Amino acid sequence: MPKITIDGIDFDAPNNWTILDVAKFLGLEIPTLCYDEGLTTWGGCRLCIVEIGTGERAKLVSSCTYSVEEGLVVRIATKRVVKARKMILELLIAQCPTSKVLQDMAAKMGLDRVRFKPKWENCVYCGLCVRMCEEQMMAKSIGFINRGNKLKITTPFDLTSEECRRCGGCMYICPACTLRCEGPEPENVLCGRCYNELQPTCLDTYETYSCWMGLKGECGTCEIEESEKKKEGS
């Protein structure tokens, strides 16, 4: 069992664990997007980066794909890490501003500006649907085509696939197309920040409530919370 240090906590990690596994076990929060417990790790979104090593040899790696090794020193939220995460998120939100998952994450991280022109795409190429289709649904009916700026997820030859059973697994797991954030306005790509103003978060606690519509305060959830607070106070 390799001994590792993660944010100052010494831990004997089982051999096949990744840094993210350890963090989850210890209750340390690392934001993730393309990670799902039921699927193989991908390491594509880069949001789960952490800093490993010390001094000049310190570097950033994706915690979901990096296996623990003896003597590993991990810091999960240094300035360098947070700055990079914010930039990644900024890029992803500029690509797909309607993703509720991304907007919530932005609120949580305190991202307050998007300096790039929004693309209004419907996909962030996290690959969750591709892996879902292949690994859980055993269908392999969708996949990536092309590369770089022409990258796309689609069925073979863009035709309706015979392998696809319309199970909807891809949509279920998609962080961009199921949960839509309707908050973002063309002038400011970031949404109305319902997440920030409704503490605790609507993502973790109220995800079935309608505040994901971006109707700040209108869904009533926050009012319930406030009245509960008042009760406690009195």
Next chain:
Amino acid sequence: MTKLLRPEQLGKLRQRISASRPKDTIISISCGTCGQARGALKVAQAFKEAIKGLGKKISIKVTGCHGFCEAEPSVIIFPEEIFYRNLKPEDAKRIVKSTLDGKIVDDLIFKEDGNSFIYMSEIPFYRKQMRILTGNHPHINPMNVEDYIALGGYKALAKALWMSPEEIIGEIKCSGLRGRGGAGFPMGRKWEITRAQKNNIKYLICNADEGDPGAYMDRSLLEGNPHSVIEGMMIGAYAIGAGEGWVYVRNEYPLAVKHVTTAIKQARELGLLGENILGSGFSFDIKVAKGAGAFVCGEETALIASIEGKRGLPRQRPLFPAQHGLFGKPTNINNVETLANVPIIIEKGADWFSGIGTKTSKGTKIFSLVGKVQNTGLVEVPMGITLREVIFDIGGALGSSKVKAVQIGGPSGGCIPQELFHLPVDYESLTGVGAIMGSGGMIVMDENTCAVDIARYFTNFLQEESCGNCSICREGTQRMYEILTGITEGRGKEEDLHLLEELGGIIKDVSLCGLGQTAPNPVLSTLRYFKDEYNAHIKEEKCHAGVCKAFIQYMIGFKKCTGCGLCKKNCPQMAIEGELKKQHSILQNKCIRCGICYDMCTFDAVVKKTGGKKCLK
């Protein structure tokens, strides 16, 4: 061909080949892909017809690239080493005739700055080079294994097979040979790590997926001397204990594929590949895998995925390919040029090799010298030579004041300005100034090259070639391209430069593979050395190089215009007006800055101006 069963038989074969070789004049014709593109095959055909009936007095050798691209199609006449350049098929008869008479054809020899050079060794382009890898190209017909054997080929293999693998690795370690693919990892260490893996099956891969724009060293080696690479692979395989090798070569190199496939077949026929090579008990065979031209497949883990038939995506290391590589087995991947060095080191010894170069970088390096130089071509120089020597002495750049910078290391490399041309060419000093050795592309730029535009060009290449797996590399390169396009089209803002720097730094930091980690280099290095040019675009709305169309205007000078009407006739936009034999003028609102009038005018009356108001909307 009879199979060689013992090393002595190889020696005897070499003697037999040498004895049967014609001792008379040989005309060696450079017929690499580059030569063929300029008509070398027709020249070769003309030579073959010209020597008909001359018996054995003159023989023809169709070889790989001689390196001097600017002079293609070129021939070298041995044994005198007379060099003729830019030949046409009709020159063949004259050359054959004068060679028989012992004369020189004056108008076909190489001339530079008013001096004429008859012999190859005198030409400035060749004089400063040290051609230990490429030097044999003019002597070898790559389709014929006998040529390679006659020059001492496979001698190193016969020697290595009777050394212990540890001895070979020790020798390579002593030589200080480092990977020529870009990162410069010590070769001996790499072999040692793979050797130490406990697995019965191991692989050795030759990485010939050369994708940089303007770089063609590996192609030239595989085309010109494929057996040297195969021999290097065999020695490497013996050292690490691999039983199977792969050559991963891109399909865009049809000639290289053809030559390496033929070479493998011939080596197999001779018993140099297969079971129990030369009676040593070592068995090895090589397969060829053809890549579909993705730049990212030059990255080790992506290359492995591609051979396995998967999508060419890099993966997280560790585990390294040496531990878990092709088909899950320990795999060693080396670049073509690195492997071609191996037989030379084994034959001549590590001490000889480590005598060349600097403290940390040993041996020679092949660069493809292109861009604004007179003598473009492949140059092989010892490590530690200064950039100035390569660019001005070998390349013959046009006057020192005009050259602005050199882009080293391809799209992932960086721009080095003229002030730093005193730097020696080695891994550390290039990395220190923001470039990389890379695979060895060297693009020389002069005052007519815009730094912003060149950064935009390379970023465009990278945004297309990024595999798209990492969000930061995929989106980041696209956004950098977007910002740079904005600057070149006159939409730049001052904060764009900060954003470029910040974004570039983070792409470098966060990306998974080498492509992403080096992708911002063209932007960051031009920002570092040519920030004034960026500022000129943004603040002054000027492009001093006159490249970015948004900032230039074409005008017709009053004094020089003779009213010939040539520009008016050729203008695709009908933007030029004026009567015949009278002053013409350009209608700026119609002009699309195509520059045809500028190129056409024989009186230099059309002038290019930059600055003032923005010209294109």
